[in-house]
Amino acid sequence: MSDARDIIEQLLKRSRGPRGPNGPRTTPTGAPSLSWRAVLIGIGILAAIWATASSFYTVQPEERAVVKRFGRVTGIADNGWHAKLPFGIDRVQIVATERVLKQEFGFRTERADQSDRARTQFAGGYPNESLMLTGDLNIIQVEWVVQYRIDDPVKYLYGMREPTKTLRDLSESVMRRIVGNRIGSVVLTVGRIEIANAARDEIQDAMTRYDNGIKIITVQLQDVIPPLRVQPAFNEVNESRQQLEKQVNDATKSANEAIPRAEGTAKRTIAEAEGYATERVNRARGDVARFSAVLAEYKRAPEVTRSRLYLEALNQVLPKIGSIVVTQDGQTSPLPLLNLRDAQRFPQKSEATR
Numbered sequence: 001m002s003d004a005r006d007i008i009e010q011l012l013k014r015s016r017g018p019r020g021p022n023g024p025r026t027t028p029t030g031a032p033s034l035s036w037r038a039v040l041i042g043i044g045i046l047a048a049i050w051a052t053a054s055s056f057y058t059v060q061p062e063e064r065a066v067v068k069r070f071g072r073v074t075g076i077a078d079n080g081w082h083a084k085l086p087f088g089i090d091r092v093q094i095v096a097t098e099r100v101l102k103q104e105f106g107f108r109t110e111r112a113d114q115s116d117r118a119r120t121q122f123a124g125g126y127p128n129e130s131l132m133l134t135g136d137l138n139i140i141q142v143e144w145v146v147q148y149r150i151d152d153p154v155k156y157l158y159g160m161r162e163p164t165k166t167l168r169d170l171s172e173s174v175m176r177r178i179v180g181n182r183i184g185s186v187v188l189t190v191g192r193i194e195i196a197n198a199a200r201d202e203i204q205d206a207m208t209r210y211d212n213g214i215k216i217i218t219v220q221l222q223d224v225i226p227p228l229r230v231q232p233a234f235n236e237v238n239e240s241r242q243q244l245e246k247q248v249n250d251a252t253k254s255a256n257e258a259i260p261r262a263e264g265t266a267k268r269t270i271a272e273a274e275g276y277a278t279e280r281v282n283r284a285r286g287d288v289a290r291f292s293a294v295l296a297e298y299k300r301a302p303e304v305t306r307s308r309l310y311l312e313a314l315n316q317v318l319p320k321i322g323s324i325v326v327t328q329d330g331q332t333s334p335l336p337l338l339n340l341r342d343a344q345r346f347p348q349k350s351e352a353t354r
Contacts, residue, residue, distance in 0.1 A: 055086045062098040064153050067091075073154055095153035100217060103168055105175070106130030106143030107222065131227070132176050138184035143222040144196070146171045146203065148214050155213030163212040167203075171219075174202045184226075188234075192221045 058081050059065045065077040067084060068091045077092075084090035106129045130141045148167065150156045156163055178198050179187055187195065200219040207214045226234040298305040 056081065056083050057092050058082075059094065062096055063094050064097045066093045066095060066153050066157060068093070073158070076153060093153075093157060095150055095156060097150045097153055100147055100149055102148070103146045103164070103171065104143075105145070105168075105172060106141070129172060132179045134179055134184040134187055135181055136183040136185075139227055140179070140184055140187060141223070141225050141227055142175065142179060142187070143224075144171075144175060144199075145220045145222060147217040147220070149217055150213055151215040152213030155211055160210060160212040163210075163214055166210065166212070167207070167214060170206050171199070171203055174199050174206075178202075188224055188226070192224060196221050 057065065059077055059079045061079045063079060065082070066073060067075050067077055069085065069089060074090075084092060106126050108126070127141070130143050131139055132142050133139055146167065152159075160166060175195075178195050182191055182195070196219045200216055203219065204216040207216060225231065294305065294309070
């Protein structure tokens with residue numbers, strides 16, 4: 001606009017040209033100069049260029065455009081190339097609806113320089129945001145990030161005056177209340193995920209009630225540490241707790257190994273005893289059955305049964321002794337009758353008389 005205004009002023013200066021003593025110079029025929037016509041043509045060209053330039057706009061893939069006509073919202077344009085009424089009749093506000101935005105608490109993300117190789121650095125020094133009081137009256141330092149996305153651009157722009165500031169104030173209030181309802185050891189150790197999930201749900205409920213078009217994606221706790229003055233004592237306490245947990249884990253491991261081993265030994269002993277008892281019972285039953293059968297045969301033929309038992313006893317006993325020598329009374333030289341075992345392996349050392 002400033003460039004077009006400068007061009008128009010230059011054209012007006014040129015159109016005035018040299019003036020006579022009583023007014024503008026005229027042509028010989030008395031007609032005024034044609035410079036005003038050129039100025040009007042130039043103004044028309046500039047107006048056409050301005051109207052053409054202000055009639056089109058482009059929306060990026062991650063953005064959406066809110067179109068207003070005389071201050072009233074007439075529609076929402078998606079990504080692409082669009083047209084609108086020129087000369088400020090239609091105004092467009094671009095909102096990044098597909099981009100994940102974030103709010104940082106207790107620290108700020110910054111880069112060392114503008115080069116591509118610069119690493120992301122985190123600058124602390126915001127104790128008014130990070131220092132909190134826990135339920136057991138301990139002070140801890142909590143740094144967290146709230147990631148969100150603009151779900152409705154119209155509600156985000158016109159539903160609330162300062163939705164981003166409201167999100168920051170509400171997030172800090174919710175986090176302080178959640179941390180204040182828990183003891184410091186839980187916040188510093190095992191309660192981080194639970195705290196983050198609870199904060200996300202409560203912040204989203206508040207944004208829904210406010211109807212400001214913001215959708216919370218996640219809440220992440222960056223650092224949860226005690227203040228600098230008490231960090232050495234806190235580290236000692238943590239080391240003691242870790243040693244305690246290690247000893248408990250070692251004892252649990254030993255118990256888990258010893259108890260199954262003892263149970264297995266006991267089961268094996270019981271199984272062996274049961275097997276031995278079953279074997280003895282079955283053997284006794286077999287002996288009883290065998291004795292009953294022998295008794296029945298003995299009742300039928302006592303002499304035959306007695307002889308058979310005698311021979312069976314000899315068959316079991318004789319292989320276990322040496323040589324059997326039968327001699328007559330009054331003779332000094334024995335007469336070997338039976339050599340039941342090998343004489344080379346078992347020499348004759350004793351005599352048996354009948």
